[in-house]
Amino acid sequence: xxxxxxxxxxxWDSLFSWKIxxxxxxxxxxxxxxxxxxxxxYGCGIFKRLDDSMFAIMGGDAGIRILTLLEGS
Numbered sequence: 149x150x151x152x153x154x155x156x157x158x159x160w161d162s163l164f165s166w167k168i169x170x171x172x173x174x175x176x177x178x179x180x181x182x183x184x185x186x187x188x189x190y191g192c193g194i195f196k197r198l199d200d201s202m203f204a205i206m207g208g209d210a211g212i213r214i215l216t217l218l219e220g221s
Contacts, residue, residue: 151214156216159216160203160216160218164218177191177192178191178192178194178196178200179191179192180196183198186198187199201219201220202217202218202219202220203217203218204216204217204218
């Protein structure tokens, strides 16, 4: 699996401009499902600050790892 920083930026831009999902579905997707501590939580595949100031996607498999952050939303 390969990607670029430009691809990841395009993903975040498209997600937050409702081009991937409608605004309503995006808000549902980003909703905190589980608070991990007093400042961080987890939603549908996305780690986030509870105040929505940062979102992160992390993952990996044998030989690959990804961490992408969006701050300041």
